Amino acid sequence: MMRKLRSSMLFVVLLAFTMIVTACNGGNEQGSSGGEKEKVKSISILTGGTGGTYYPLGGAMASIIQEETGINANAQSSGASAENMNTLKQGEAEVAFAQTDIASYALNGELMFEGNKVENVQAIGTLYPETVQIVTLKGSGIESVEDLKGKKVSIGAPGSGVSANAQQILEIHGISLNDIKVQNLSFDESVDGIQSGSIDAAFVTAGTPTGAVEALAAQKEVKIIPISAEKVKQLIEKYPFYAEDTIPAGTYGIDSDVTTVAVKAMLVARKDLDEETVYNITKAIFENTDKITHAKGKLIKAETALDGIGNIPLHPGAEKYFAEKGVK
CATH class of the missing domain: 3.40.190.10 (Periplasmic binding protein-like II)
Structure with a gap:
């Protein structure tokens, strides 16, 4: 009888322990899927056609990001602004070039984005006019x-x-x-x-x-x-x-x-990218514009990176960088 009682007690203790471990693990999984932003080791930068301005600029920025942050970055040719916003919406890239007006239409579901609002994209900063x-x-x-x-x-x-x-x-x-x-x-x-x-x-x-x-x-x-x-x-x-x-x-x-x-031509990012990653990307680009050989590189400055951004929300990582620089 005592042996059965001890066996029953042991079973209850083991069952309780298992439930506690499961609950703890379940809580961790919920936390990681319930809003934490995943850090990335590689990113794709959507640009434009190979004969335009976005593509060579994107290539230069990819090199800078890789050198300065260790993130494996690559520039991809695309159909430019409108297509880029839709691609980010689908989660098929992390960073993209877009015009400020097109980004605004996408975020508000206006004009060519009517019925197709893009809600998962935030600004890194504007580049040149x-x-x-x-x-x-x-x-x-x-x-x-x-x-x-x-x-x-x-x-x-x-x-x-x-x-x-x-x-x-x-x-x-x-x-x-x-x-x-x-x-x-x-x-x-x-x-x-x-x-x-x-x-x-x-x-x-x-x-x-x-x-x-x-x-x-x-x-x-x-x-x-x-x-x-x-x-x-x-x-x-x-x-x-x-x-x-x-x-x-x-x-x-x-x-x-x-x-x-x-x-303005601008850079945007998916808002589920973690703050540290976007902070490092923003800092790498705006503090190494001297490495951009394209003529437009001379126009890319942290001091003007919020000009024309309008009501497009900044990614928290970019916001942190510009706050440190005193840019408003």
């Missing part, structure tokens, strides 16, 4: 944005970032698409149309100088239409992903500086 250029020719009679009324104007492909830029800028000036003769042309088609006289003006959003506009300037006298300081302020107040920009005299042979706006 993608300038909105309203291009026409000297002698066209177009001196201001208001003068575009009744004219044939290319605003890029339907649903594109350029099209959104054009509509927002026209809107601030009290102009709708019904007030112009809309043409949906690529940059090359736009400058060909301006040169041949089949269109009057075109919106071009790209880093300056832009090759297509340079080609036009080699044949004709180019004019870039300014946006007044007052309208720039109104535009940024309504659409905070814009930043003020200036196209300097001499670009395309223009006589004086032209005030306009820009969206």
